[in-house]
Amino acid sequence: MTVYDRTDTGIAAGIDAAYHAGFVAMMEQNFGPYPFGADLRVLVAPTYWAGFEHPGNIVIDDSLKKVQIGSAYASPLAHTLDHEIAHQWAGDQTTIADTYDFVWKESMAEYLAFVYEASVDPAIGLKTADAWKQFSVGAQYFPVPGEKPALFDYYGDVYGPGPMILFRQIEVLSSRANVITALQSVLGTPRALSVDEVVAALETSTGLDLGAYAAAWIHGTGAPVFPQVDVAVAVDATSVHVVQIVAPERRCKFHLALRGAQPTDELLVAVDTFTGGIDQTLAITPAFAVTNVVVDPLRECLMTAHAITAAPTNTPHRNPWLAPQ
């Protein structure tokens, strides 16, 4: 199976067929043969969404090539096409059981594109995880919204929180291999799949009890509040005190980066509030004078530093999956 594109428009749009063939190979290796025959056709055109995953026939917005600068993704065109290719297995062959299971298919498409990007260049993967955190700011609904709004009212809120909560945060708590094992257990056959079944598969592969996690992060009503921490390095620099002061019920694992005056001055400190609680004092031995602390430099959790003076924002929360123009 090869990625086929409408040669003139596809090449003009900047599609790198070899790069995407590598992604297809990763998908087939993990989840079985491409489900829709010999060809995967890609139509490049002016579209409402950045991309759409009709089985065997992907539509990609023709303006994506032009938005390299300013996009949250390293390469919006390459990322979007991988996302839609992932949907051939996750969303098309295996479909959602209910409208409010929408989040799993978008989260898997995002996460699987991220896994490939990270394997090609960790910096590209990190940029995608950073995009997810950016998209999460201002989300008005939980991934599985208890108020059951119309799909068009809430679906734009899943693209950032969804992959972070369902897969990125879980791989940090366990491992990427265990998350892929969970996905292998639910993809690869024509069937309907629910979010709860995805969570159960993750529990099986990771051995984690995700009951409280799912209740806190996935299900809820109203706008979700994501956690914030206060961080204080002791005066003698032998310890760092971390307190999760916002949304204490939403636990995860992340790092702090303690930094100094030189570019090479960095000490990563792991913080695990999932198992270690929301108030921790961690021993540190920095070999430099700490001048700055960055919360979550590796984009492992929807966790931010406590905003002491939160700037008022009137920026509307934009649906990240609408076409750029």
Ligand SMILES: [Zn+2]
């Ligand atoms: Zn999608």
